[in-house]
Amino acid sequence: MLGFVARRLLLAVFVLWGAVTVVFVVVRLVPADPALLMAGETATPEQLAALRAEMGLDQPLIAQYLQYVGNTLTGDFGRSYTQFVPAMDLIAQVLPNTALLALLACLLAVGVSFPLGLLAALRVNRFSDRAVTTLSLTTQSLPGFWIGIVLMLVFSRQLGWLPSAGLDSPQSLILPTITLALPFIAILTRMVRSGLIEVMGEGYITTARSKGLSERTVIFPHAIRNALIPVVTLVGLEFGTLLGGAVITETVFSFPGIGRLLVFSIGVRDYATVQACVVVIAVAFVLVNLFVDLLYGFLDPRVRNSR
Amino acid sequence: MTAALPPMITTTPIATPTTATQTMQRARRARRGVKIRITVPIIIIGLYVIGAITVPVIYGFDPLRTELVDRLKPPGTTLSNGSIAFLGTDQIGQDLFAQMMMGARVSLAVGASTLIFAGLAGVTVGLLAGHFGGWMDTVLMRIADVQLAFPAILLAILLASVLGQGLTNIIIVLSIANWVVFARVTRSQVLALKNREFVEAGRALGAGHFHLIVRTLLPGCVAPILVVATVEFGHVILAEAALSFLGVGVPIGVPSLGSTIQAGTAYLTSAWWISTLPGIALAGLVLATGVLGDALRDFYDPTLRGA
Numbered sequence: 001m002l003g004f005v006a007r008r009l010l011l012a013v014f015v016l017w018g019a020v021t022v023v024f025v026v027v028r029l030v031p032a033d034p035a036l037l038m039a040g041e042t043a044t045p046e047q048l049a050a051l052r053a054e055m056g057l058d059q060p061l062i063a064q065y066l067q068y069v070g071n072t073l074t075g076d077f078g079r080s081y082t083q084f085v086p087a088m089d090l091i092a093q094v095l096p097n098t099a100l101l102a103l104l105a106c107l108l109a110v111g112v113s114f115p116l117g118l119l120a121a122l123r124v125n126r127f128s129d130r131a132v133t134t135l136s137l138t139t140q141s142l143p144g145f146w147i148g149i150v151l152m153l154v155f156s157r158q159l160g161w162l163p164s165a166g167l168d169s170p171q172s173l174i175l176p177t178i179t180l181a182l183p184f185i186a187i188l189t190r191m192v193r194s195g196l197i198e199v200m201g202e203g204y205i206t207t208a209r210s211k212g213l214s215e216r217t218v219i220f221p222h223a224i225r226n227a228l229i230p231v232v233t234l235v236g237l238e239f240g241t242l243l244g245g246a247v248i249t250e251t252v253f254s255f256p257g258i259g260r261l262l263v264f265s266i267g268v269r270d271y272a273t274v275q276a277c278v279v280v281i282a283v284a285f286v287l288v289n290l291f292v293d294l295l296y297g298f299l300d301p302r303v304r305n306s307r
Numbered sequence: 308m309t310a311a312l313p314p315m316i317t318t319t320p321i322a323t324p325t326t327a328t329q330t331m332q333r334a335r336r337a338r339r340g341v342k343i344r345i346t347v348p349i350i351i352i353g354l355y356v357i358g359a360i361t362v363p364v365i366y367g368f369d370p371l372r373t374e375l376v377d378r379l380k381p382p383g384t385t386l387s388n389g390s391i392a393f394l395g396t397d398q399i400g401q402d403l404f405a406q407m408m409m410g411a412r413v414s415l416a417v418g419a420s421t422l423i424f425a426g427l428a429g430v431t432v433g434l435l436a437g438h439f440g441g442w443m444d445t446v447l448m449r450i451a452d453v454q455l456a457f458p459a460i461l462l463a464i465l466l467a468s469v470l471g472q473g474l475t476n477i478i479i480v481l482s483i484a485n486w487v488v489f490a491r492v493t494r495s496q497v498l499a500l501k502n503r504e505f506v507e508a509g510r511a512l513g514a515g516h517f518h519l520i521v522r523t524l525l526p527g528c529v530a531p532i533l534v535v536a537t538v539e540f541g542h543v544i545l546a547e548a549a550l551s552f553l554g555v556g557v558p559i560g561v562p563s564l565g566s567t568i569q570a571g572t573a574y575l576t577s578a579w580w581i582s583t584l585p586g587i588a589l590a591g592l593v594l595a596t597g598v599l600g601d602a603l604r605d606f607y608d609p610t611l612r613g614a
Contacts, residue, residue: 011452014449014452014453015452015453018449018450018452018453019453019457022453022457022462023465026465026466026469027465027469137594137597137598137601138590138594140597141541141545141590141593141594141597142586142590142593143545143548143549143552143565143568143586143589143590143593144549145548145549145552145565145568146568146582146583146586146589146590149568149571149572149575149582149583149586150582150583150586152575153575153579153582153583157575157576240455240457240458240459240461241458241459241460243458243461244458244459244460244461245460247460247461247464247553248460248549248552248553251552251553252572262464263464263553263554266464266468266555267554274465274468278457278461278465281458281461282457282461285457285458
C-alpha cells in the first residue's frame with residue numbers, strides 16, 4: 001500500500017511539473033511583449049526597460065523559467081496589471097465560489113445519476129432503460145452554455161423565479177449548479193448503467209442468486225459495490241470536464257468564480273492572472289485525481305498491487 | 308433506502324432463460340436495430356453537410372450586410388425583400404436559418420480538419436508507443452498524462468487566447484487538445500493485438516517494424532479508432548462552439564453557431580430565437596454523431612451491445 005501511495009504521489013508531482021511548464025511555454029508564445037501591454041503604448045523606452053527588468057523579462061529564458069517555477073511553488077504569479085494586486089489575491093477571492101459550485105454540481109449529479117443508472121441497468125432494453133439512455137445521450141449532445149442560456153431564459157427572464165446573474169443569494173446558485181451538473185449527470189448515468197450491467201453478468205452474481213438470495217440482496221450489497229469502483233474513477237476524470245464547464249457556466253451566469261476571472265483576464269490580456277488561474281485549476285484537477293486514485297486503491301486491492 | 312425500490316425489481320428475473328429460437332430472433336432484431344442506428348445518423352449528418360454547402364449560397368448570405376428594417380423579426384416574418392425568414396432574423400437583420408447553416412459550415416469544417424490532424428498524430432503516437440513499448444512508451448504516455456492534467460477545454464482556451472482568433476488556430480488548438488484520446492485508444496488496441504498469432508507470424512517471417520505497424524497492427528486498430536473518431540467529432544464541434552461563445556474562437560465576421568448564440572444573449576428577452584435555435588441545430592448534429600458512435604461500437608463489438 002505504501003509503495004502504491006508513493007508511486008501515485010510521484011506521478012502527481014511529475015504531472016504538476018509538466019502542467020506548470022506547459023503554461024510557461026504557452027504564455028511565452030505570446031507574440032506581444034507583456035511589458036508593452038502592461039505599460040501601454042505611451043510608455044517611454046526607459047519605462048519599458050525598467051518594467052522588463054522588474055518582470056525579469058531581460059533575463060535568459062532558462063533563468064525566467066526557474067524563477068517562474070520557484071514563484072509558482074510559493075504561489076506567487078506576479079501582479080495583475082489591470083487590478084494592480086497580486087494575481088493570487090484575485091483568485092483567493094473567487095475560488096471558494098467555484099469550489100462551492102463544483103461541489104454542489106457533483107452532489108446533484110451523483111444524487112440524480114445513481115438512481116437513474118440503477119433503474120436503467122435493472123430494466124435493460126425496456127422502456128425505462130430506453131428513456132434514460134436516450135435522455136442522457138441527448139443531454140450530452142447539448143452545449144453546456146446553451147443549456148445555461150435556455151434555463152436563464154425560462155426561469156429568470158420569462159417566469160422570474162430565479163436570479164439570472166451574479167451571486168447575491170443562495171438562489172443564485174440554483175441555475176448555475178443545474179447547468180454544470182446536467183452534462184455530468186448524463187455521463188455518470190451511462191457509466192453507472194454499463195458498470196452495473198457488466199457486473200450483473202459475473203459468476204458471483206449467479207452464485208448469489210443460486211444461493212436463493214432475494215434479488216434485492218443480490219443487487220444491493222453484491223452488485224453495487226463492484227459496479228461503483230470504476231464509477232469512482234470516472235468521477236475523478238470527469239472532474240476536469242466539470243472544471244472546464246465551470247469556465248463556461250460562470251461566464252453565462254456572470255458568476256464570480258475562477259472561470260469567469262480567467263475569461264475576463266484573457267479578454268484584457270492580463271497574462272499573470274491567466275497563468276495563475278490555469279495553474280490553480282490544473283492543481284485542483286491533479287489533486288482530485290490523486291485522491292480518487294488513492295481511494296480506488298483502497299477500495300480495490302487488485303489496483304494497488306498491479307504494476 | 309431499500310423501501311424506495313420499485314417493486315418490479317424483486318419480481319422480474321434479470322436473465323430470463325430463453326430458447327435458442329428466441330435468442331436467434333433477438334440477435335437478428337439487434338442487428339437490424341444497429342443498421343438503422345447507423346443509417347439514420349449518417350443521413351442526418353449528410354443533410355447538415357448539404358445544407359451547410361448550399362443554403363448560404365441560395366440565400367446569397369453575406370455576413371457583413373445589415374438590414375436595419377428587418378432586425379429582430381420573429382420566425383415566419385415576411386421581410387422587406389419579400390422573402391420569408393422562417394426562423395426569424397438576428398440583431399442586424401440577417402436571416403437566422405442562412406446564418407445557422409453558415410455556422411454549420413464552420414462546425415463541420417473545424418470538426419473534420421481537427422479529426423484528421425488529431426487522428427493522424429494520436430494514431431501515430433499510439434502505434435509507436437504500443438509497438439515499441441519501453442522508454443518510448445513511457446515518454447509518450449507521460450506526455451499524454453500531463454496533457455490530461457488539463458481539462459481539454461481549458462488547454463484550448465489558454466492556447467486560443469495566446470494564438471489569437473482564426474479558423475486555423477482553432478483547428479490547431481483543438482487538435483492539440485484531442486490527440487491524446489486517439490493515442491490512448493490506439494495504444495491499448497496495439498497492446499491487445501501484439502501478442503496474437505498473426506503478429507507473431509509476421510515477425511517470424513521477418514517483417515520489419517514498418518511492415519508490422521502499418522500492415523499488421525494498424526488494420527486491427529481501425530474499428531476502435533473509427534468509433535472514437537465519430538464520438539470525438541461531436542466533442543470537437545461542441546468545443547469549437549464553446550470557444551467561439553467565449554470569444555476566443557472564430558474571428559469577428561465569421562458566423563459560427565457558438566458566436567451566434569453568444570450574440571443572441573443580449574436579446575434574450577426581445578428575440579429568444581437568436582440564442583435558442585442555433586443551439587438546437589448544434590445539438591442535433593452532435594446527437595447524430597453520438598448515436599452513430601454508439602451504433603458503430605455495437606456493430607464492431609457485439610459483446611458490448613446494450614452495455
